[in-house]
Amino acid sequence: MSNAVDVNEAARTIDQEGDFLKLNDIDHVEFWVGNARQASVYWRNFGFTPVAYTGLETGNRRFAGYLMQQRNIRFLLKTPYSPHDPMAAHIMIHGDGVKAICMNVDNARDAWEITSSRGGETVDAPQYDEDKNGRVQTSSIKCYGETLIRFVERGEYDGPFLPGYIELPQTVEVGPVGLAAVDHIVGNVELGKMNHWVSWFHEVLGFRQILHFDDEAISTEYSALMSKVMSNSSGRIKFPINEPAEGRKKSQIEEYLNYNVGPGVQHLALITGDIIATTRALRDRGMEFLRVPDTYYEALPDRIGEIKESYDDIAELGILADRDDEGYLLQIFSQPIQDRPTLFLEIIQRRGSQGFGVGNFKALFESIELEQERRGNL
């Protein structure tokens, strides 16, 4: 492993050069799914509250949309009504997954103009949508696979979400599990394409590479991958990009690319301030996590040293830990969250460390390979 540049130093470098694309934060993540109504209950079970809705009852003849929210995490779930809608073909090919990463910006026209002048491919030119609550301007460009980066400008809007969406009455309160924000969004791209997308994030969005993990760091007996982490100037928005490396058998990235039918978002990492409580709540509500062998926990206290959490809790729940110069982090990875072995979730708690858990990659990938083997894909 080689840490190319430290996160804070990279942020300072970009600030000096001028941050041409002002991204405020991740506004929401848009999923296209086969059955948004049922998916909304899945996310509600994991602590998300239904906030806004569009569909036949609101005059939307094209698709149903549910906005689910927990603290600063907002997931939009969409399903088209007609099999002839291009959304339906997309879902049939790629399965359920992330369609758009939506960024909050001050001006969606400016964001589109500058990114398309720097090589971004337009999917949606800037347009205003409006209703009685005001107007929202959006624009979008193409990212890896069929994933979009969308710019959302909502300064002149005070409705529940977007024009056309109505507030949902709060029904059964399931209760949050402590998830607070999106930490990073990881993309899987084809062999040989990682550097193309690293350049794209740099050229088009002005992101900087802050970390690099080569296939020496990320290899097991069977598979290998390479990964580079791109960050915006504030360091708030981080996009690791993975590509498969030559291994003895099919890597987890290749398995993803086969089942997703092309590149796309591999995992969403969600921040919690108390990973013990969050993981316990998610587990009790039915979320399935990857487990590393018990031997991992025998060596852990020596590797990580003193931490605020109990090692017994960490081992019981199957949480992973890693430490670097700045502190430590705790993380756990879910099984794929749909039938295809594609998108999964990471739950992460940062105690100083701004890394990604490189010390866990080997153990983690070995446990992913056990799952691949069970799926007949290794």
Ligand code: FE2
């Ligand atoms: Fe991650």
